[in-house]
Amino acid sequence: MSFKVAVLPGDGIGPEVIDEAIKVLKAAGFDGEYEFAAFGGAGYDECGDPLPPKTLDLCKASDAVLMGAVGGPKWDNVQPITKRPEIGGLLPLRRELNLFANLRPAKTLQALLHASPLKEGRSRIDLMVVRELTGGIYFGEPRERRDNGNTAIDSMVYSRSEIERIAKRGFEVAMSRRQHLVSVDKANVLETSRLWREVVDEMAKDYPKVSLSHMLVDNCAMQLVRDPSQFDVILTENMFGDILSDEASMITGSLGLLPSASLSDAKGDNVFGLYEPVHGSAPDIAGQGRANPLAAILSASMMVKYSFGDDGTSARIDNAVEKALGQGLRTADIFEPGTNIVSTSEMGNAVAECLTQE
Ligand code: IPM
Ligand code: MG
Secondary structure: OEEEEEEEEEEEHHHHHHHHHHHHHHHHOOOOEEEEEOOOOOHHHOOOOOOHHHHHHHHHHHOOOEEEEOHHOOOOOOOHHHHHHHHHHHHHHHHHHHEEEEEEEEEHHHHHHHOOOOOOOOOOEEEEEEEEOOHHHEEEEEEEEEOOOOEEEEEOOOHHHHHHHHHHHEEEEEEEOOOEEEEEEOOOOOOHHHHHHHHHHHHHOOOOOOOOEEHHHHHHHHHHOHHHHHOOOOEEEEHHHHHHHHHHHOOOHHHHHOOOEEEEEEEEEOOOOOOOOOOOOOOOOOOOOOOHHHHHHHHHHHHHHHHHOOHHHHHHHOOOOOOHHHHOOHHHHHOOOOEEEEEEEEEHHHHHHHHOOO
């Protein structure tokens, strides 16, 4: 059965890295049918809308969405702000597709173990941030200006059911890993965090094998730098997860290598999801063949695993990435003396070759 993938290359280096991801999917023998659509700044340029209705329809009619990156200085001052790639594209897409569970693994790859900026970074980091993605302060109402524009309001809002469904994902992810879950909040200050803690504690009874602890977000930020190897799964709300996932990705020393999955509810046996690299659109290097395609390739691998249920093919792609790095190939962002610098497509070719020569 062919699997229908909506492809949103987006802006900046998005299209270049997505090309390599599809090349690798094909080399892995993944039976996908790819349909491309404009999104983000590209959507705005083409249709005056960062999330054109036909792009949204395509996503809804597909089994999964593979995305590059969106945004860039070209659209930073577009008016009204609801036409900007992030506010008018990415956030409504997450909401419309009900992508409430954002999985961001941060893992040091063998070949790059020494690249962590942390002194003790040589110890392996292998953690997963499970971030709530469609609630909290990103979407809460009211959000407005008052007092002639001199007072600004954002609202952090969470309902019990929103917390329950993301906590369930957090526990499930922990069950599939090392059964260790740290729920991160700011319960010493925020009411939403006290409800969060209450709900997570209640749900823990259904997962007796998972060891659960709670951590305040400021402490978690510090612990990630002090000893990241203590973490297995970090479960947290939208904005804390945004910040902590950037921090977690950087301490692996390889931001250009990190994938993500944003998942909705299960559709039969399959889970609908959107897959994208954690890195941004890097407009300064777009079109130069310098971008690192590995995060996009690993995002495609997550798609094969989570939405298609093919753990074997996903593991083969991950191994091929490690092999290409093991051969000493590096894109500019991870270059170091003694390795060979390659372009975006050369890196994609190398990963594809590792798969076809298995
Ligand atoms: C991310 C990004 C987005 C977010 C921005 C671009 C709206 O930082 O995916 O982490 O804050 O969610
Ligand atoms: Mg972010």
